[in-house]
Amino acid sequence: MPHRKFQSSDIRPRYSKGQISVLGINSVYPRIPWNAAWWSAVFPGFGHMFIGKYLHGFVLVIWELVVNNLANLNRGIALSFLGRFEEAKAVLNQDWVLLYVAVYVFSIWDSYRSAVEINKSHVLSEIEDAPITPSDVSFFDIAILDKKHPWAGTVWSLLCPGLGQLYSGSTVVGTFVLAWWIFVCYKAVAVRSWLYSFLGDFNGAAAVVDWQWFLFLPSMYVFAIYQAYASVNENNILFDIEQIRYLRVRAANLAQLDTTDNDNVQIIATFEHSPFVEMVLHDIEKLGVEPAHIIALPLENLDAQPHVIDTLHRVDGSSILDGAMVSGTIFMVLGTIYGFVWYWGPVIWGLIGLVGGFFLGLIIELLLSKKKLRIAANRKNEVVIQVTCSTSVQDQLVSVLKKRKANALAVMPKPKMLA
Incomplete structure (x- = not known):
C-alpha cells in the first residue's frame, strides 16, 4: 500500500495499477519471476497468463497445442519416462521438434523478464498512488470490482476449468480456458476414459485414450485451478487498494x-x-x-505473516500454495504417464499424483517457512x-x-x- 500522499486529481498517473472492463479485470500484481518461469516450463503460455499478459499467453498456448501435437512430443516424453527410448525416437517428428525448442525457451525467458518488469511497474504505480475505476458498464456486460471468495473460484475450476475464471470476472480468459479444455478433452477421448476408470474398467480406459492429447490435461487442469484462485485473490487486493485511495481522497477533500x-x-x-x-x-x-x-x-497492516489460504475478507496474497501447486503438477503428470502401464490407469493415478504432490509440496513449504505460520489470514480491522x-x-x-x-x-x- 502507498505511504505517501495521493497525487492531485489533475495529474494523470504514468503507471496504472489495474483496469476493469467488460473483457475482464487485470492488474500489475507483483509475482515471483521464478514462478512465472516455472509455469511457462510446464506449458508455454501459462507463465504469461499467470502474470496477466493474456494475449501473449493465448498465442503461446495455441502454439503449444499445434506444434507439440505435430511433433508428437507428448507421446515421446511418455515413452521416454517408461524407458522405451527407441520407440520415443521413432515417434518424434524431428522437423517440428527443432521448431519447438526456440519458442519453448523464449516462453520461459520472456515470462521471467516480464514478471520483473511488472513488479517494477507495480512499485511505480504505488508511488504515484494511481487511481482505479471500480466498475465498467457496456451494452454486453456490467463489470464491478467486488470482493469474492478465492475458494469458490477454485471449486468451480475443479468442476470444469474456465468456470473459476468466469466467476472471478475474467470473461475472455474464462471463455478461452473453457474452450481449449473442451477441445483437448475431445481429442484425448478423456471423458470416456474417465467413465471407464470410475467404472473399474482400467484396461478399457488406457486403450481408448489418446496419449498425445491426454498428457496436455494434467498441467492444464492444475493451472486452471490455481489461476482461478490467484485471480480472485488479486482482484480482492485490488479492491482494497482502490478503496484505500478513495478514503484518503475523501479525507483530504473534507475539512x-x-x-x-x-x-x-x-x-x-x-x-x-x-x-x-x-x-x-x-x-x-x-x-x-x-x-x-x-x-x-x-x-496500515504492521505484521504480515504467511498463511496457507486466503478467504473473502482475509486476503493479502501471502499464502504459500505456489509450491504445493508446482508439486501437484509434477506428480499429476508423472502419475498420468505411469498410469498408462500401471493397473489403475492414467486417470486414477493422475488424481493420486495431484493430491499426493499437492500435500507433499505444502509440507515442504511449511518446513521451509521460517516465520510463524497460520492456516488462514487473521481477520483484520x-x-x-x-x-x-x-x-x-x-x-x-x-x-x-x-x-x-x-x-x-x-x-x-x-x-x-x-x-
Missing part, C-alpha cells in the same frame, strides 16, 4: 470542523474493506450528519470510521453501523467539564 458542542457525541467503528464501507458513509450522511464530521481512514453527530441520531447511527457489518464500535464518553 474537519471543530465539534466541541456538548450536544454532540463521537462514535468510532471498525470495518473490513468491502462495499459496506462506502454504503455506511452514504447511510450516515442520509441521517443528516455533515460529511466533514465523518472521518474514514484505512489502517482495516478501516476506522469516526463520526461526530448529535445525540438525537446516536441510536439510528449505531443501528446503521451494525446493519453494514461493522466489526466493532464504541461510543466515546463525554469529557467531564471542569469547575
Whole structure:
C-alpha cells in the first residue's frame, strides 16, 4: 500500500495499477519471476497468463497445442519416462521438434523478464498512488470490482476449468480456458476414459485414450485451478487498494470542523474493506450528519505473516500454495504417464499424483517457512470510521453501523467539564 500522499486529481498517473472492463479485470500484481518461469516450463503460455499478459499467453498456448501435437512430443516424453527410448525416437517428428525448442525457451525467458518488469511497474504505480475505476458498464456486460471468495473460484475450476475464471470476472480468459479444455478433452477421448476408470474398467480406459492429447490435461487442469484462485485473490487486493485511495481522497477533500458542542457525541467503528464501507458513509450522511464530521481512514497492516489460504475478507496474497501447486503438477503428470502401464490407469493415478504432490509440496513449504505460520489470514480491522453527530441520531447511527457489518464500535464518553 502507498505511504505517501495521493497525487492531485489533475495529474494523470504514468503507471496504472489495474483496469476493469467488460473483457475482464487485470492488474500489475507483483509475482515471483521464478514462478512465472516455472509455469511457462510446464506449458508455454501459462507463465504469461499467470502474470496477466493474456494475449501473449493465448498465442503461446495455441502454439503449444499445434506444434507439440505435430511433433508428437507428448507421446515421446511418455515413452521416454517408461524407458522405451527407441520407440520415443521413432515417434518424434524431428522437423517440428527443432521448431519447438526456440519458442519453448523464449516462453520461459520472456515470462521471467516480464514478471520483473511488472513488479517494477507495480512499485511505480504505488508511488504515484494511481487511481482505479471500480466498475465498467457496456451494452454486453456490467463489470464491478467486488470482493469474492478465492475458494469458490477454485471449486468451480475443479468442476470444469474456465468456470473459476468466469466467476472471478475474467470473461475472455474464462471463455478461452473453457474452450481449449473442451477441445483437448475431445481429442484425448478423456471423458470416456474417465467413465471407464470410475467404472473399474482400467484396461478399457488406457486403450481408448489418446496419449498425445491426454498428457496436455494434467498441467492444464492444475493451472486452471490455481489461476482461478490467484485471480480472485488479486482482484480482492485490488479492491482494497482502490478503496484505500478513495478514503484518503475523501479525507483530504473534507475539512474537519471543530465539534466541541456538548450536544454532540463521537462514535468510532471498525470495518473490513468491502462495499459496506462506502454504503455506511452514504447511510450516515442520509441521517443528516455533515460529511466533514465523518472521518474514514484505512489502517496500515504492521505484521504480515504467511498463511496457507486466503478467504473473502482475509486476503493479502501471502499464502504459500505456489509450491504445493508446482508439486501437484509434477506428480499429476508423472502419475498420468505411469498410469498408462500401471493397473489403475492414467486417470486414477493422475488424481493420486495431484493430491499426493499437492500435500507433499505444502509440507515442504511449511518446513521451509521460517516465520510463524497460520492456516488462514487473521481477520483484520482495516478501516476506522469516526463520526461526530448529535445525540438525537446516536441510536439510528449505531443501528446503521451494525446493519453494514461493522466489526466493532464504541461510543466515546463525554469529557467531564471542569469547575
